Structures are given as C-alpha cells and as structure tokens.
Amino acid sequence: MNYTLHQLQIFLKIAQNQSITKASEELHLTQPAVSIQLKNFQDQFAIPLTEVVGRKLFITEFGKEIARAAEKILNEVHAINYKTLSYEGQLAGRLKISVVSTGKYVMPYFITDYIGKHKGLDLVMDVTNKTKVVESLGNNEVDFALVSVLPERLKIDRVELMENKLFLVGNARPLKAENLSKKRLFEELPLIYREPGSATRNAMESFITRNRLPVRKKIELTSNEAVKQAVIAGIGYSIMPLIGIKNELLNGDLRIIPVKGLPISTTWNIIWLRAKKLSPAAKAFLDYLDSEKEHIIRDRFGWVSAY
Template sequence: MNYTLHQLHIFLKIAELKSITKASEALHLTQPAVSIQLKNFQDQFQISLTEVVGRQLYITDFGMEIAHAAEKILNQVHAINYKTLAYKGQLSGRLKLSVVSTGKYVMPYFLSDFMKQNEGIDLFMDVTNKSRVIESLEMNEVDFALVSVLPKKLKFHKVELMQNKLYFIASSGLKLKQNLTKKNLFEKFPLIYREQGSATRNAMETFITKNGFSVTKKIELTSNEAVKQAVLAGLGCSVMPLIGIRNELKNKELQIVPVKGLPINTIWHLIWLKSKNLSPVALAYLDFLNSEKATIINQKFAWGEDFYLK
C-alpha cells in the first residue's frame, strides 16, 4: 500500500461528515479534488470503504475501521511534531475552537498575536451555527466555544471578551421619511432574518414581540454575510451586529437607522466545560487572553465607538 497522510486526512473527514461536498468545504478543497483522493485511497483496498444508497454516502463497517486507524495514525503524527517542538522548548499542540458565524469578525483578532508568539501550535477553528457550536462543546470536540448567548443546560467556565451590539440596518439607498415611527419601520419594509436558532434572530424576534410589531414580509437567510448582502441589494432591512458591517458603514453603503430600544446589547463569551481537562496550550491561551484582552479591544475594536448611537 502507498497511501499518503493527505489521503488519510481526507478520508477521515469524509467519514466524519458522511459527505464529499461537506468534506471539501471543511478542508477548503474542491469537490473533484476530494473525490479523486478518495478514489486513489479506495483503489488500495479490495473491500469497499464507502457505498452510495440513493444519493446518500455511507461509510461501510470496513471503512469505519480504516477511519479509526487513520485517526490514530494522524494523532501519532501530530504527537511526533509536538514532541519535537517541546524538546526544543516551544509550546506545541492543537488549539480547537468552535465559533458562531458572526464570531468570525471577532475571534481572529484574539488569536493572531498568540499564534505568532507560538509557532508550534496548530489552530482549528470551526465557524458554524449556534446549535453546532454547543454540540461540539458538549461532545468535547473543542477546547473553547465563542457565543453571544450562554447555553442554559451546560456547566461551563467563561471569559468575557467584548460587547456585541445589534442595530437596525438598511441600505444607504433606502430613503426613510423623518417622521417614520418605529412600528412603521418594522411593518412597512421586508425584514431579513437569520435562520432558526441563531442568537441574532432570537434577539430580533424578542425585540419585535416585546414591542407588539407584526412583520408583513420575512426573508430568511442562513448566514450573517448573506443577510448583509441582501440588505445591500435592497431586499429589505435587518437587525445586525455592528461588528460585521464596519466597511459597509465606512463606505456609506449601509446606514444605521436610529430606533428607540436599540441597540440590543449582548456579550461575546469564550466558554469551556467545567469538566474539561484543558491542555497546556489551552491554559496558555487563557493566560494570554487575561493579559492582552483589553489591549486587543482598544487597538482593534475602538472604531465601533464612532457608530454607537445613544
């Protein structure tokens, strides 16, 4: 046999996600490239690793055995690399995080200097929806999770990172009457929502219910970026985190519409399970956050003060 570590990595991801398409997205590879590597890997075995029933990909029992073996091999490769770095006196290991989708505008700034200071650390950051973030934390798949709404059913420790402010946003091309009431604003224009379970959507729906508004037309999209593009295109208005629209505000492509009761204020928290035995890398990262958090907020996020409406 002549399989490569790259093929093992790809097959393990396919086995985890039960999908070539999802595996290619997770690995940032094209779908044809993943399919070719899977075929080349399969050709080295006389027993099928996968099977397709209908349009669904399944991993055979033999394939699952190979996936478990691949995981062990890859873990040993990581261990060799980390031990080499540790012998040289460098902090080494993997730091794994799961981040809600709007957190992609926040988390990289709290990681950049730490990663530069510790070149022996590999970073894994999964940007996904809130349900998956909580699931990955609960299943002990990650060290930390970044959330703006704290889970109620888990026992966890937390570090407060920074404020998350949500405003009513419209395209700058939308001309609003000066005497337009809050009720008219929400009921006249199509409102663009995030998907069910999104913390942003929950905050928006709570605000609408609290004020007794009735929304005449809804548009539902599955990512913050998609909502932003829809607002830019003039499809409707939305309630969005300020953190994700900096450039659009600066370029005057979007406008913040003053609404009494807004912004909605939440807090970004980095959380981890109380039962989690944190690795030296994870502990070092917590030390870094505690010492550098204020500096990072001041240097990277002070721009937000220019847009905060009283």
C-alpha cells in the same frame, strides 16, 4: 497495505464532508488530486469505501470504520509531533475553538498573535450557529467557544471580551417610513431573519416580542453574510451585529436606521467547561487574553465606540 498518512488525511476529509469538492477546498488541493488519492487508497481494499447514488457521494459502513481508524491514527501522529516540540521546549498542541457565525469577525483578532508566537500550535476553528457551538462544547469536542449569549444548562467559566451591538440596518436607499412610530416602522419593513438556533435571530425575536411589534417576515437566511448581501440588494431589512458591517457602513452600502430601544447590547464571551482539564496550550491562551485583551480591543475595535 501501503497507504500513506496523506491518503488517510484525504479520505478522512472526504468522509467528514461527504464531498470531494469540499474536501479539496479544506485541504487546498485540486479536485483531480483528491480523486486520484481516493482511488489509490480504495485500490488497497477489496470492500468499497464510498458509493455514488444520484450523483451524491456516500460513505459505506466499511468506509466509516476506516475513517474512524484514520482519525485515531492521525491524532496519534499529531500527539507525537507535539511531544517532540514539547521536549524541545516549545509550547505545542492543538487548540480547538467553536465560534458562532458572527464571531468570525471577532475571534481571529484575539488568536492571530498567540498562534504566531507559538509555531508548535495548531488551530482548529469551527464557525457555525449558536446551537451547534453549545452542543460541541457540551460534548467536550472543543477547548473553548465564543458566544454572545451564555448557555443556561452548562457549568462554564468565561472571559468577557467585548461588547456586541445590534442595529436595524437597511441599504443606501432613503426609507420613506423612517419617521413613522416604531410599531408602524416594523409593520412597513420586510424583515430578513437568520436561521433558528442563531444568537442574532434570538436577539432579534426577543426585541420584537418584548416590544410587541407586528412584523412582516420576508426571508430566512443561514449566514450573516447572506443576510448582509440581501439587505444591500434591497430585499429587506434586518437587525444585525455592528461588528460584521463595518466596511459596508463606511462604503455607504448599508446604513443604520435609528430606532428607540436599539442597539441591542450583548457581550462576546470566551467560555469553557468548568470541569474541563485545560491543556497547556489552552491555559497559555487564557494567560495571553488576560494580558493582551484590552490592547487588542483598543487597536482593532476602537471604531465600534463611534456608533
């Protein structure tokens, strides 16, 4: 056996994504380079690590065992690097954060300078829907989560970041039904929904249910970006977080439709398990938020107050 750490890293990514294409994207390598490293790694084992069925790549049971071993080895390597940096007096470690999909417009601004100040820190940020975010937090797979709706079944601590406003939005074309009552307006508009498990969808459905509004559901999409593009294209309308449509509002691609009872207002929160023993990197991040939060909100999100 003469495999390298690089090969272990590549195979682990392939196993996690079950795709050479996705692994190459995450590793910022070409597909041929990843395929060559996979072949070189496979050549060192008599038992297949992968198999292709119907043009789809699958990881064999043996391959899954090797992937688990590779993850343990790579984690130990990271630990050695972090310990070395710590002995040199640097803050070091890995910070894992799970972020609801709309939170990708928020979280980078609260983490960039912190990571930049500490070269020994690695950031792993997973962007997904609320259900998976809460699941990863509950399974203690991450240090922090960014949510706009607090989970009910977990004992957590939190830091409030900023307000999250959701408006009814449409594309640039004039809306003939705009002067109708709220009930008639929602009867007329084809609505675009996020997927089940999304906090944005939950907020939208709660507003509709609370106001007993009849709706004409048009389509369901699995990301905020997909909803945004569908609204711009004129497929329908949606209730969307303001934070994700700044440029489109400024460019005139989208516009806010005034509706009594909107915007819906929630709060972005950084949360963590109350019983979790936070790493030095995680504790330092909370200290950073305490001292810099208001400055970041004023400089980066001051525009929100205009809506």
